Amino acid sequence: MDTSLRTLFSHLEDEEVTFFADLILPIPVPRLFTYRVPRGMAEILKIGARVIVPFGKNNGRVLTAVVARLHNSPPTGYQARYISEVLDEYPLVTSYQLELFRWMSEYYMCCIGDVMNVALPSGLKISSQSKVQFNPDFDYPELLTPVEEMLLTELKKHPALSYEELGRLVGEGGNVPAVIKSLVGKKAVIVFEEVKEKYVPKMVRKIRLHRNYEEKEQLLVLLQRLEKLPKQQEVVMRYLRHVPVQITPSLNQKGLDKSILNQDDELSQSSLTTLIKNQVFETFEVIQPRFADNLVPQAEIRLTDAQRQAAQDIMAQFERQNIVLFHGITGSGKTEIYIDLIQQALAGGTQVLYLLPEIALTTQIVVRLQRVFGDKMGIYHSKFSDNERVEVWKGVVSGQYQFVVGVRSAVFLPFDNLGLIIVDEEHETSYKQHDPAPRYHARDVAMMLAHWQQAKVLLGSATPSLESYYQAQQGRYGLVELFQRFGDATLPDIMLVNTQQEKKQKTMKNEFSSALLDELETNLERKEQSILFQNRRGYSPYMQCEDCDWTAECPNCAVSLTYHQRDAELRCHYCGHKEAVPRVCPVCGSTKVRTIGYGTEKLEDQLQIIFPQARILRMDLDTTRAKNAYQQIIQEFEGGQVDMLVGTQMITKGLDFDNVSLVGIFDADRLIHFPDFRATERAFQMLTQVSGRAGRRAGRKGKVLIQTTNPQQTILQKIIENDYRGLYEEEIQERQNFNYPPFSRLIKLTIRHTDKAISLQAAERLAAELTDALGESRVLGPEEPLVERIRNQFLFDILIKIEREKMNVKAVKAYIQDRINDILTDKGLRQVSIVADVDCL
């Protein structure tokens, strides 16, 4: 579709008309900004294209913006400034995405600029000095113009050149952007955005024949000359076998991996060195393509009968439903079913998006998918650099990636023809963005996307969210269930260990029950692996004086400081504050300052003392902070060099280890009794998911030990029996009684200020106004959250419940926004910050 101004306003004859563009700016201001379109730009400017604009006082800042609207009505009250540059000849943001941006900013009550900020990889955002580099994969014999040839030669000499530098080379009158565009089209060069973070291409050292020997005749002469040097001749022959230069001389340009030539013997190494010295070969470096498809493609996926049946059921449901919930127990082999469905969707010519929670994406799943889909699959992950994200973005536009696996932000990729979206581990709370706006839920956004593009959505989970299961029960989603593990594997036996009782009998060793220790020991003897789950990092969560009960607290937040033994310091898990461990109590001077409670670090420590011969690893936020630490831990554990893995909820997600036969769970009680209406659901999900890590292969029935002070709790019985239905029935009744989701929508308003009185005043006023309008039953609070002070700001929460059927959610949101705006314009309260979290978890 041509959206340029000329076609939009073709009815306007007057050449003197000035055009304006309403732009989305990457700033948290709830409106669009109107700029003037310079005369010559009107022809090329399109909705969805990026532009560069001056912004702020004295043109202080330069921003990248996206064109949201084009029109010819001058703004009133101010003089619009000019757009300074157009970055895209074609829309970078599709009309689908613009629609998505608008919908999200309204639905999630945030600024459209915030949406744009998360949606675009920063490589497409930061004031961009675009750079160009030679594409090492370029297949030479393409028709090139003399100018192109010249630029290419220059580019080969440099790692990368900017448009400006290329402009100087071409000289006056040359049209650099046009030439670059053409070269990009021929895949001869790669354009990337220069960002703060330097572009560090992965380099591979390759070799090729010196130019002198590219032609057949010279090559023959060379081989004759090497007749008396059999080793060297052999190396050249080997090269020619891989790169048939004698048939297609241009192939030589691509060269060959050095490692391929001297793979087996040491001798060829020295011969090669000589050949290089004598300028028969030359070495050069090229950029490693990011997602090399050097993986062995997997043979056809074989589905078991149960899997095939499930896949067929899902397809059948899709005939009538747009959304299907797939409830398959842990280890039932959901991935194979997904692969089957993805292949079907791709065969139908549509795009596919496979969403995974952040942490699950780094694991084995990606490798498995890559074996099947190779370089047709894009990977979108936050641990990837910006350039890699931009590559995926462009790959979606170009059609190279018909299929993308990604984390929540992958919903922002420029899809225009989605046929299927899979939301794996649908219940995962990490799909909801918590901290910066937009506070969106990727699962819900995905459903919106699918709705617009007539795609099907498959929600997959072993422990579906109550919300989704309820929709399925109501017939609004399809439902397919699979209660059989893959192969002959069976669900693990789950046993409860009464720690109260063991304490009385004095059989506990620190935090470990004798029952758990026994199992750990036999597992160690059998050389099988164990996983220990404690959802709390650090050494211990409190440091307390035994004499006066003083507790170490964060100076900025209303929480106790956690003791981290490795760095011998106290740390706040909310603001990051660190301080030294006090030798004596700062209040009474007593030396009896002790740590209380335990986290993963302490468990690891004690475990090592109990089992000195065991190899133990810990996986939590603290041990996975380094770039590849997460993968490294998984690899080591997978490789079998590790006997026990201690971890936080990080270990519950999607890990698939063959040799794990024991899972131990500490402090289940703390999970169950968390003061939140979702605590039961969460505890069930978490404990079921961790348990699911055990006994995933036939022949080894797994065992799970849950330590609790009260084994009678009904939820624990449900976990043992894997009774999701029972949990659902009970919980949904509770939700209905108290009008919680899925029977209502929740909006949480958080009011923040450094002065507690001001914060409270604003919160009370807001709550009063909302109660007046919505009724008492729909407004809860203001109340202090569990942690009422973070970073020296005092917090108050107001929770609003809106029934799905009875109320117009849009109107309510608009009303809330108005009341917030009122408060923010009040002289005394304007410095408070109020954030809305729609569908808060």
Next chain:
DNA sequence: AGCACGCCGACT
């Protein structure tokens, strides 16, 4: 979000 303008403390 940034950035300028603005009105009050400890420094050459």
Next chain:
DNA sequence: GTCGGCGTGCTC
């Protein structure tokens, strides 16, 4: 006398 603290207000 100034440098600079960060409160507050605006950005097409």
